[in-house]
Amino acid sequence: MGNGSLREAESVSRSPDRDLELRCVRLGFIPLTDCAVLVAAREQGFFARHGLDVRLCREPSWANIRDKVDSGALDGAHMLAPMALAAGQGVPGAGIRPITTAFSLGLNGNAITVSRGLYQRLQEADPVAMATRPITARALKTVIAADQRAGRPPLTFATVFSFSAHDLQLRYWLAAAGIDPDRDVRLVVIPPPRVADHLEAGLIDGYCVGEPWNSQAVARASGCILISGHELWNNAPEKVLGMTEAWADAHPRTHRALIMALLEAAAWLDDPVNRPQAVECLADEAYVDVPAELIARAMIGEVVYEPGSAPRSQPDFHVFSRYAANFPWLSHAVWFMTQMVRWGLIEHPADWLQAARCVYRPDRYREAAQELGWPSPSRDTKLEGEHPDPWTLAQAGHSLILGPDRFFDGRVFDPQAADRYLGSFVPFPVSDSSLSSQESS
DSSP states (O other): OHHHHHHHHHHHHHOOOOOOSOSEEEEEEOSSGGGHHHHHHHHTTHHHHTTOEEEEEEOSOHHHHHHHHHHTSSSEEEEEHHHHHHHHTTOTTSOSSOEEEEEEOOBOOEEEEEEHHHHHHHHHHOHHHHTSSSOOSHHHHHHHHHHHHHTOOOOEEEESOSSSHHHHHHHHHHHHTTOOTTTTSEEEEOOGGGHHHHHHTTSOSEEEEETTHHHHHHHTTSEEEEEEHHHHBTTOBOEEEEEEHHHHHHOHHHHHHHHHHHHHHHHHHTSGGGHHHHHHHHTSTTTTOSOHHHHHHHHHTEEOOSTTOOOEEOTTSSBSSTTTTTSOOHHHHHHHHHHHHHTTSSOOOSSHHHHHHTTBOHHHHHHHHHHHTOOOOSSSOOOBSOOSSOEEEEETTEEEEEOOOOBTTOOOBOGGGHHHHHHTSOOOOOOSSTTTOOOOO
16 A cells, blocks of 8 residues: 555656646545545556556445545546446436447456345255356245245345345346346345345345455355356446546546546456556555455355355456456447346437447547557457357457356347347336436435
């Protein structure tokens, strides 16, 4: 921490005059492992190298992030990608002012965790399903059916915000087994740092959250990880750097400098040599404030799924730079929107790609990458779910290695055929609570 701050101060003193509209920038973050790109950019001096003096502001909930970015108390933030997209659609609960992003903070990072008691019930209900990876919700469907016959209340699962990859991943996983997320279980919103406490207290039965809050439940022997986000959708998009469209338009050079610094920080993080140093930094009380060994599990890719079990290798549990991880793919944005439409969280857009382009700005990403002399994808979309292995995106002048992108249920998503994809899901009865139940606290 101290050395990082010293390096930053030295870099500021000799950084060139970049004619930035704004040098002092306030960025919010939630204490999660995937805030690492912001932390590394500050502590390793990448922000300062690009003429920026960035203050990182730790916030207790995604609602705080939403409200402070919306009001201008923060210039930008570590932000849930679906939150930015919902704000772009003008959905109540997602923010008032349109949000934009030109930078993805990484891939993967989430998991679905359940209580020890529910885990035991799942094993007893369907041991074959529980022994087959990736674990589906088939055993959970059996447990839910038994509870319904016995007249028991529905199981309660938490996500971190109504407009989040966590909410959409949990719903996707449940629905693939025929579980209606709006009727067969109870979904609640709990800020990430509190979910393990709620699980341990018996207030919830499971949750979908980012690290290190899954590993915390395992370390306390109160929970078991069922499936990681990478297993649900290989190299799925997660958080973005979000800010109001008005702020980005008013500060184009500052925005570009932020993206350049974050690109360099993400590349630094994806060098395995640097991961232990990043773990120690994230563990600091100013950032995630948990024991370093909990953060190390996902960062090093050796995740403990059950108390007392051997670590399971997940080398891509967190990807910060590889596989063009920072590029704001419109296909990622459209997939999120199809799922939000599926569950009544947003209205059906008239033009999927145009709606995505109003929020996701690959053109701004390319400007920053070009100034660094780094390659970037020449197209804005790709098929999602088609590749079980790393693959090469060939383009004029260079090629990029992208990662596997399989969905656990084998589906392939074509953003050019979003309506057909959306229509392929077996519909559940329309919920009365969808559009009116957005989190506000």
